[in-house]
Amino acid sequence: MALRTILEFPDPRLRTRAQPVTEFDAALSELIEDLFETMYAAPGIGLAATQIDVHRRLVVIDISKDRTEPVVLINPEILMREGEASTEEGCLSVPGIFDDVKRAARIRVRAQDRSGATFERDYEDILAVCIQHEMDHLEGKLFGERIRKKLDKERKERRERPANAPAAAGAHRAY
Ligand code: ZN
Numbered sequence: 001m002a003l004r005t006i007l008e009f010p011d012p013r014l015r016t017r018a019q020p021v022t023e024f025d026a027a028l029s030e031l032i033e034d035l036f037e038t039m040y041a042a043p044g045i046g047l048a049a050t051q052i053d054v055h056r057r058l059v060v061i062d063i064s065k066d067r068t069e070p071v072v073l074i075n076p077e078i079l080m081r082e083g084e085a086s087t088e089e090g091c092l093s094v095p096g097i098f099d100d101v102k103r104a105a106r107i108r109v110r111a112q113d114r115s116g117a118t119f120e121r122d123y124e125d126i127l128a129v130c131i132q133h134e135m136d137h138l139e140g141k142l143f144g145e146r147i148r149k150k151l152d153k154e155r156k157e158r159r160e161r162p163a164n165a166p167a168a169a170g171a172h173r174a175y
Contacts, residue, residue, distance in 0.1 A: 001030075004038045004052035009094045015140040018048075018055045021074045024116035028058075032072055032114055035060040039175075040067055044092045046130040046175030048137030051093050059134035061175070063126050071127070076111040076135055078104075079120065087129045090174035091143050096158075098172050101143055103132045130175050 007014050021028065031054060039047035039060055046061040061071040083105030090098045106124045109131060113119060123131055133143055 001033045001037045003041055004034050006038065006042065006047075006051050006092050007053055009091075009142060011093075013053050014050060014093055014137070014142060016050060016055045017140045018050050018057045018138040021056045021058055021112070024074075024112075024114065028074075029114060031056075031058065032060060036062070036070060039092075042092050042174070044174045045126075046134045047092065048134040050137040050140070057138050059131070059138065061127065061130050061134065063130060063173075072114050073109065073111040073131065073134075074113065074116075076109050076131065076138075078107050078132070078135065079110050080106075080108040082106040085125075085129060087126070088172065089129070089133060089143050090172045091133070092174045093137075094142060095174070099143075101129075101133075103129050107131065133175055 031049065035047050035049065035052065035058070038052060039045075039062070045063045046059065049056050049058040057075045059073050059076065061073070062069055081104035084102055085105040086100050086102045088098050089101045105128060106122065107128045108120060108122050110118065110120045136143060
């Protein structure tokens with residue numbers, strides 16, 4: 001296992017569209033372990049392979065407090081979206097920025113597990129939000145896309161007033 005470096009906005013590599021995972025081998029298992037280790041260390045509740053500069057369709061998530069509910073989604077697709085939820089999101093690739101994003105409140109996902117077996121599952125609440133956020137990463141999109149102006153402005157302000165830059169809000173969770 002190894003800690004990987006998380007790419008940060010505005011790194012152009014974050015805009016890469018990920019390719020499907022085709023090999024379910026030892027290298028994939030190692031990548032999954034690295035993703036979890038990097039996500040937990042950040043700390044965050046979700047991480048897409050894109051964020052560590054591996055452009056494969058793979059995300060890991062764990063929204064539990066005690067890190068006991070790891071979720072691995074490989075080649076995920078959203079089959080159904082329902083309802084609408086507005087959640088204040090943060091992103092490990094856009095540190096210190098939090099903003100409300102509207103997404104489907106409930107989703108049905110088809111994905112493969114680490115052995116390559118296909119499954120379908122319904123997700124709701126923060127887990128559904130987090131999956132949609134991570135899947136945006138696989139498309140090369142940042143949650144900040146919707147708030148790019150705000151991001152640019154805040155970065156500018158942080159450059160201008162580094163000593164007064166607000167600390168990342170500890171109560172928020174990033175993915
Ligand atoms: Zn993110």
